[in-house]
Amino acid sequence: MTQPSPDLLFKALADPSRRALFERLCLDGEQTVGALTAGAGISQPAVSKHLGILKQAGLVLDRHEGRQTHYSAQQRALAPLVDWTGRMNRFWEARFDDLENLLKRMDQ
Amino acid sequence: MTQPSPDLLFKALADPSRRALFERLCLDGEQTVGALTAGAGISQPAVSKHLGILKQAGLVLDRHEGRQTHYSAQQRALAPLVDWTGRMNRFWEARFDDLENLLKRMDQ
DNA sequence: TTTTCTCATAACCATGTAGTTATGAATGTC
DNA sequence: GACATTCATAACTACATGGTTATGAGAAAA
Numbered sequence: 001m002t003q004p005s006p007d008l009l010f011k012a013l014a015d016p017s018r019r020a021l022f023e024r025l026c027l028d029g030e031q032t033v034g035a036l037t038a039g040a041g042i043s044q045p046a047v048s049k050h051l052g053i054l055k056q057a058g059l060v061l062d063r064h065e066g067r068q069t070h071y072s073a074q075q076r077a078l079a080p081l082v083d084w085t086g087r088m089n090r091f092w093e094a095r096f097d098d099l100e101n102l103l104k105r106m107d108q
Numbered sequence: 109m110t111q112p113s114p115d116l117l118f119k120a121l122a123d124p125s126r127r128a129l130f131e132r133l134c135l136d137g138e139q140t141v142g143a144l145t146a147g148a149g150i151s152q153p154a155v156s157k158h159l160g161i162l163k164q165a166g167l168v169l170d171r172h173e174g175r176q177t178h179y180s181a182q183q184r185a186l187a188p189l190v191d192w193t194g195r196m197n198r199f200w201e202a203r204f205d206d207l208e209n210l211l212k213r214m215d216q
Numbered sequence: 217t218t219t220t221c222t223c224a225t226a227a228c229c230a231t232g233t234a235g236t237t238a239t240g241a242a243t244g245t246c
Numbered sequence: 247g248a249c250a251t252t253c254a255t256a257a258c259t260a261c262a263t264g265g266t267t268a269t270g271a272g273a274a275a276a
Contacts, residue, residue, distance in 0.1 A: 007124055014122035015234075016115055026196045033253055046235055048254055067243040067252045078193050085186050085193070088134045123264075141223055154265060156224055175222045175273040 004058035004077055006084045012057035017042060018050045022059055025073040032068045112166035112185055114192045120165035125150060126158045130167055133181040140176045 013019050021036055033051065037044045051071055054060045058077040063070045121127050129144055141159065145152045159179055162168040166185040171178045 006127075010118060010122040010127070014118040017234080019114075019118070023196070034251095042234085043236065044253070045237085045255080049234080052254085069253065073196075075197060078196060081189070081193055082197075085189055088131070088181070088186060089183060089190075125264080150264085151266065152223070153225080153267085157264080160224085177223065
């Protein structure tokens with residue numbers, strides 16, 4: 001169970017159709033391919049392909065039941081994204097602190 | 109000063125070269141195009157084009173000084189990303205809470 | 217002024233990608 | 247068994263995209 005790379009996540013979420021599918025799964029919970037296709041505005045094969053990419057990125061899980069496949073969001077998969085943005089912000093804050101320190105020193 | 113859309117941000121950060129440039133700007137602070145090109149592994153025009161896309165996404169700022177251009181990270185631009193991941197996680201937590209409540213009710 | 221340096225833009229090319237239709241595999245229904 | 251339903255895959259197309267080289271614009275240096 002290795003962490004998905006930020007690269008895979010960013011790439012997977014860069015497409016609006018995929019992001020919309022993932023958002024629906026987050027907001028409304030588990031859904032079948034048919035349900036997701038309705039209202040997606042693209043064909044069922046396109047939806048299936050997108051779901052495959054989301055799955056490969058670790059963003060969704062699939063569960064087979066009879067002849068339909070249920071997809072659900074794997075929320076933990078967003079962790080690397082949160083980490084990454086946190087790292088970028090951390091460095092910014094560090095340099096911001098430096099600036100504050102500089103200003104304080106200049107004040108004296 | 110309108111907020112950059114998550115779409116622009118995800119698209120801009122989906123490319124490894126661009127993400128590397130942005131990371132360097134976050135970690136090491138302001139840099140000229142020449143400095144960024146050294147060690148980027150791609151040509152100077154490619155770097156310039158990537159910087160243009162990052163700028164359009166609101167991720168970097170440019171500052172002209174003589175014949176060189178200095179780029180720096182605009183950290184606030186990551187806010188929509190943090191918001192988005194927060195929203196996705198919030199809904200997950202909400203459903204998790206529902207599950208917990210359900211289990212508690214089942215316990216009684 | 218002429219030359220050099222730094223960067224951005226133009227033009228182009230190869231590849232990746234998001235969509236389509238057609239079809240097949242597996243399951244449920246009659 | 248015959249048919250219908252649900253999804254995934256294959257094959258294809260159109261376009262986006264990331265890279266290149268060539269060139270131009272503007273500022274500094276000679």
